[in-house]
Amino acid sequence: DADVTQTPRNRITKTGKRIMLECSQTKGHDRMYWYRQDPGLGLRLIYYSFDVKDINKGEISDGYSVSRQAQAKFSLSLESAIPNQTALYFCATRGDSSYEQYFGPGTRLTVT
């Protein structure tokens, strides 16, 4: 089984809808991250969390919110989706002893 899972893998939604993307991990890592990938732009950090009581904004947090429900779960929400939020979204985790981040398989989100 995969160490980092994301649901759903694909989602099409309409402008103005609220949507939640979920991430779960079995690696036992405290640190979790949400990234967005657009063609030609690499990955950009949306939010990150170092434990269930710690949430931090990343480079592009506007229009997004997160919830760290447990050590193993980190959810990303789009309160009112807009078309330019169409992208691939990745969750990642990191342990305490290194800076190496491990990614989930991604969610492809389309906002029409």
Next chain:
Amino acid sequence: GQQLNQSPQSMFIQEGEDVSMNCTSSSIFNTWLWYKQDPGEGPVLLIALYKAGELTSNGRLTAQFGTTRKDSFLNISASIPSDVGIYFCAGLTDSWGKLQFGAGTQVVVTP
């Protein structure tokens, strides 16, 4: 903010050829990571570099942490079809573990 430039943007190579790509930054990084992304999947860590001048191999992959700490290089020797994908460099920006990613190098291998 920090700028991380990855080149080339894409490469079309024949099976058996060697591949080289690099990342350069306007700022110093203390850690460089190299990832590969297959279509429809998340990035997978290939190599981590922690020390200026460090040269690290993982099978046919070799990566180097530049001595200026502003650049890093990845080489793939004797490419095979499964090397197809997008390769990303990432530099560690701070002690919180935030990474800055390059835009990626798309590698296409033809038989």
